[in-house]
Amino acid sequence: MANKQAVLGSGARFSGKISNAKSIEINGFVEADLVTEKVTIGSTGKFIGAVDSDLVVIAGEYEGKMQAESVWLTETSRISGEVHYKSLQMDRGAALNCRVVHNWNENASTKVDETEKETSEVSDEQKDTK
Amino acid sequence: MLGRTNETDTEKSIISSDMKIKGKISAEGSLVLLGSVVGDIKCNSLSVEGSGSLKGSIEAEVITVSGKCDGQVSGDFVSVKSTGKISGEVFYENISIEEGAVIEAQIGKRQNKK
Numbered sequence: 300m301a302n303k304q305a306v307l308g309s310g311a312r313f314s315g316k317i318s319n320a321k322s323i324e325i326n327g328f329v330e331a332d333l334v335t336e337k338v339t340i341g342s343t344g345k346f347i348g349a350v351d352s353d354l355v356v357i358a359g360e361y362e363g364k365m366q367a368e369s370v371w372l373t374e375t376s377r378i379s380g381e382v383h384y385k386s387l388q389m390d391r392g393a394a395l396n397c398r399v400v401h402n403w404n405e406n407a408s409t410k411v412d413e414t415e416k417e418t419s420e421v422s423d424e425q426k427d428t429k
Numbered sequence: 430m431l432g433r434t435n436e437t438d439t440e441k442s443i444i445s446s447d448m449k450i451k452g453k454i455s456a457e458g459s460l461v462l463l464g465s466v467v468g469d470i471k472c473n474s475l476s477v478e479g480s481g482s483l484k485g486s487i488e489a490e491v492i493t494v495s496g497k498c499d500g501q502v503s504g505d506f507v508s509v510k511s512t513g514k515i516s517g518e519v520f521y522e523n524i525s526i527e528e529g530a531v532i533e534a535q536i537g538k539r540q541n542k543k
Contacts, residue, residue: 305443
């Protein structure tokens with residue numbers, strides 16, 4: 300069994316805090332703050348809370364503030380809250396009801412309201428991944 | 430494919446070895462604990478592996494302990510492997526303890542609820 304991969308099954312409910320995870324797959328109901336490298340929210344999964352991750356794949360429901368390098372929202376995903384991303388992929392059918400902020404490069408982004416609130420978070424992530 | 434999982438596997442939960450969790454977990458299926466949890470767990474079958482540690486109470490039908498448990502352990506079938514350590518309280522209906530297991534707990538047989 301791959302023990303780097305954490306899984307929360309479809310019948311599972313969790314509330315609390317998750318840290319130090321490498322890769323996590325959520326098919327159940329989770330209400331938590333999560334710091335990880337890769338997170339997958341399966342089609343039966345529901346996640347409420349903040350996410351800080353390199354890669355986020357969502358096929359289920361998400362509610363909260365997300366900060367991710369790379370985000371993939373599949374056709375069954377439903378998102379509400381806030382998404383901060385560097386690269387975003389969205390499939391046809393994805394339901395977004397949220398604020399979406401691109402913070403790949405602060406200078407390149409056109410001046411919108413994001414500048415005043417997000418500058419502190421953006422400033423340390425100026426890597427140009429071109 | 431990402432985001433799509435094997436149907437038979439969706440009931441199973443795994444807390445990986447590098448993972449730390451604070452909070453409450455309840456699951457209908459089985460749970461494998463390789464990481465560390467501070468909080469309560471309620472599920473059908475729980476397996477605390479050698480690298481796993483738990484602080485809090487457990488309530489499950491089948492409990493297998495190869496790692497560390499600190500708190501109240503309550504199950505229909507409790508099995509403590511040779512590497513298992515339990516401190517706190519243990520309530521069981523059926524129990525098996527392997528040679529080498531460390532148990533520093535109050536142990537009592539539970540009344541059958543069913």
